[in-house]
Amino acid sequence: MNKNIITKLLSAAMCCALAAGTLIPGGRVLAEEAAPAVSIYTGEVIPAEQALVRPIAVMMPTDKVAQPSFGIGNAKVLYEIMEEGEISRQMAIIDNWQGLEKIGNLRSCRLYYIPEAAEWDPILIHFGGVVYMKDRITAPDINNLSGTSEYGVGGAAPGSGHFWRTADRKAPHNAYISASGIAAAAGELGYSLSVRPEYYRPNHFTFCYTGNDLSQYGAAAKAAGSVDLSQIFTYTKTAFTYDPVSGQYFKTLHGKPQVDGLTGQQLTFSNIIIQSTKWSKADAKGYLQFGNLDTTEDGWFVTGGRAIHIRWAKVADHEPTKYFDDLGNEIQLNPGKTYIAIAQKGRAPIFR
DSSP states (O other): HHHHHHHHHHHHHHHHHHHHHHEEEETTSSSSSSSEEEEETSSOOEEEGGGOOOEEEEEEEEEEOOOOBBGGEEEEEEEEEGGGOOOEEEEEESSSOOSSEEEEOOOOTTTTHHHHHTOOOOOEEESSSGGGGGHHSSTTTOOOEEEOOOTSSSSSSSSSGOOOOOOOOOOTSSSSOOOHHHHHHHHHHOSSSSSOTOOOOOOOOOOSSSSSOSGGGGSSSSEOOOOOOTTSSSTOOOEEETTTTTTTTEETTEEEEEEEEETTTTTTSSSSEEEEEEEEEEEETEEEEEOSSSSSSEEEEEEEEEEEEEEEEBBBSSSSOOOEESEEEEEEEEOOOOOEEEEEETTTOOEE
């Protein structure tokens, strides 16, 4: 049966099941028979047991010499944010990480990735960081694994014994971890591998199961057969090309297809969100700060070959970021993966 049809049927089935059962985290319904689960990340059908698995948030580079990354194709939500030196970094939110033999390569974290990560209640996986992370990365609500001192100039290195380096690349582009290593480290550190009720939030995105090409917005929807982020991410020149047959945006990095090193397949997304965000420089070294918590800024939502202007709101680290059209309605994503660019305010995308 066609996957889209299954998704629509499941959506209807869940509405019916809610009348007779109890909704629990991850979209499962407990009744006489448990209904199948719907992913909070993609809106797609997933095995019931997968719904409560705690995701990982993995710091991965965009450096040209560091490509490809391994396991990045499993990211259901992929963030890209600028760092110092006009080079961006990626954070991959991966829920189906079990069984991945090689994840990485892994890079250091920055303070402003933590609010974006926290709304998914993940285990944050990184290779060090910066001093600005000190108080936040060590807070009791954050569970992290780090291959070296967790905030760069100090701190612990939780789970570091489960990271390894390869000989095919020079450091710092050769650090990895595996799913078995994550599970072992989590066990040693007492980290839950299931979503934590006190932090888990299931209401991130609203999905449209009948197909959303934004045509309902009329002239307010711009044509977006290609999305050029070269003025936002000047080094990587991140871009996307829409394929109307599959309904997917194919991602490029440095002018070439960005692929997963495990599969060789190009990264694709059903949805693109560009989130204009206040920012400043923290010091003379050029470390950046972003206003992750805000209710006043705007951005763009891209899906189905079109783009609309949006507003976004995030009020606390563990609360989901919400996105609204100019009429105040929450945007409706197409089922599938979502890419989110946290863009420095004053830098804009180019649609063609």
